[in-house]
Amino acid sequence: MNGQLGMTGKGTGEGYGVLTIQQHILQEQQKFPEASGEFSWLLSGITLATKQIQAKVRRAGLTDILGAHESGAENLHGEVQQNLDVFANHAIMRSLAVRDSVATLVSEENDRPVMLRHSTGQPRYAVIFDPLDGSSNIDVNVSVGTIFSILRLPATMDSIEDGLLQPGSAQVAAGYVLYGSSTVLVYTAGNGVHGFTLDPSIGAYVLSHENIRMPERGKYYSVNEAYRDAFPRPYREYLEGLRKGEFGRPYASRYIGSLVADFHRTLLKGGVFLYPPTAEHRQGKLRLLYEVNPIAFLAQQAGGSALDGTEPILDLRPTGIHQRVPLVVGSPFEMQQFEPYRSRLREEQMVFA
């Protein structure tokens, strides 16, 4: 593809051809003559909203937008919504609501799916998203992100929940935007994982990481160590194995506390990220539909894999749109080393500390 455009390599630079995400999607679409173009129109809604969100995030320290929303409203998980969460949610809703192909929107910030009524077109997609993941990190200037998952709804369904509760393997596309030292959009539509960096000088996401492959193994494990004693024994022993060099060499740890940022590092550098269950939170913290499924799809497309401890994430049949699930995701070597612990998690009664 680079050759086709006469590009010499990774391109965010000025003065030579850059491939924007829109061009990239159109090129990908040409491989599927039956594609109608509505999918690229839908994705452009996501890129537009995330540009608005990143602009707001970049100005967060300059405005009085930080802090709890005026109403002090809590979302259904009992967390105080922050202004930027609300802004991000509205930006995505606004942008996607006018896309004819979108039938329903599901957000971490809304307890129910939002149904869209279009006068024209054939709505067929559901967009499921976490508008601003890791938002408690904003007021200390730590990276946050937006995560999205796209499903095709069945032609007939008993209820909208019915259409939404599809396994992660049914996702037609998924991705995230990381508002870090630069703004990076990473997505897959089932044909590899591609990364784009926002070039602020032209306001466009340009291809910077084509066909990302996770390294075979990495140097880091990533977990909230403070909960370590509360994890079931096989998790504790796996972590001990990583720390003590039982899998070839001792690992170092990295934990940011923003899933998007922690996963982005794991995707590019390899290693393993875990959010195991604890006695208090038997399903961990992360949400299946708009956090874990998209991350698992990206990991799989990049050569890694993801488990809920025992089962492949992408095989799970969801039971609720805000369902939580434990997560172990990583590169091939670390996931291979996890296998004996996975068997023990299957066989042993869950023993928490």
Ligand code: AHM
């Ligand atoms: P949020 O959606 O309310 O921001 O919570 C999700 C975040 C993830 O980004 C991150 O992986 C996790 O919470 C960190 O949780 P903890 O503080 O328990 O380690």
Ligand code: MG
């Ligand atoms: Mg979240």
